[in-house]
Amino acid sequence: MKILCIGAGAIGSYIGGSLQMAGNDVVFIERPSLISDLKKNGIWIESIDGKRHHVTDFQVFGNAEEALKNGAFDFALIAIKSFDTESLILSLQKLKEIFPPVLSLQNGVENEEKLAAFLGEKRVIPVSVCTAISRGKENSIKVEKLRGIGIGSSFPLSKRIAAEFKRANLKPKLIEDSKGMKWSKMISNLLANASSAILNMTPAEIFTDSISYKLEIRQLRETLDVMRAYGIQPVDIPGVPIRLLCFAVRHLPTWIVKPLLKKAVGSGRGGKMPSFYIDLYAGRQQSEVEFLNGAVCRYAKQKGIPVPVNELYYRTLMDMAGGRLDKAAFDHAPARLAEGIS
């Protein structure tokens, strides 16, 4: 198939690169500063068995207009962070009629809505990537934990895409309830993510400390309240038994839930620190917290549901990323952070 991949970071390199190696024709779009390097050195993928694969012979352009001059695509992969979605859509305005169907590989629950407002619902296929990928130097990426990829099943192209993903060893799973899938993936992303970045603690430390652990449980219960208000059901996603996890968080004593959460976090990210932590400590001034805890807050507000822990995490991490709050403010200080609950 002919595939356009927007973004050649961790996820674009992994999924676009794997599809290229499996015999598809993948064309990448990246920032101009990365193009000559990608052309010259290709992409290196370290698979879960430790083998290194070199992906070469692909085309890469600085914008979609140039890429589309080379003919039509079967579908496009959106492999950029959620804070870049709106500017991407703005840059595609002139191409609306000829743009192929898109798969949003992004975390968060609002990208599909934004893309659908632009391209129409039928041309936006929701995807949840549950495999964890880290990005190294010189266009190299590493599969930290191979879990698989959920693909919304109710689109004409879904089965064909799943077959191609399977040939590329990406472990696809067709999932009927794509809204439930995206929210369930978000639940797995929320675990020890904002807290780890704000407190400069590992997920293991977050779950060991009684105050930060209580905040984590409250964060999840608030999110489940919001999902319930919108009639969104938890769905099992590749490698994560989200339904059991949500049942346990809501109904079981917190000490019984702890090992379940620890396992979901530990086995989910492999050796990788949570993404908010990586972005904050890499000095990135934007954070996807705006589209994870921030999304919970926006949905909650519309229904008048209190979500104080999500608000605390969202507000604090946005301030840290934006340079308005020193990273040292809550370093290993869960009790101080908890005082900020409104």
Ligand SMILES: NC(=O)C1=CN([C@@H]2O[C@H](COP(=O)(O)OP(=O)(O)OC[C@H]3O[C@@H](n4cnc5c(N)ncnc54)[C@H](OP(=O)(O)O)[C@@H]3O)[C@@H](O)[C@H]2O)C=CC1
């Ligand atoms: N890494 C992981 O394990 C997983 C990530 N995800 C999700 O996948 C999405 C992508 O994440 P990830 O791959 O880690 O992010 P990366 O930052 O590694 O890669 C994104 C790349 O896209 C580039 N980019 C941004 N905007 C554009 C644009 N308009 N055109 C072309 N290139 C662009 C970025 O450049 P620049 O940095 O200069 O902006 C960057 O090189 C996120 O939503 C993430 O949450 C989901 C599951 C697992």
Ligand SMILES: CC(C)(CO)C(=O)C(=O)O
């Ligand atoms: C690693 C994984 C799959 C954890 O949920 C992820 O989504 C991320 O790091 O962004």
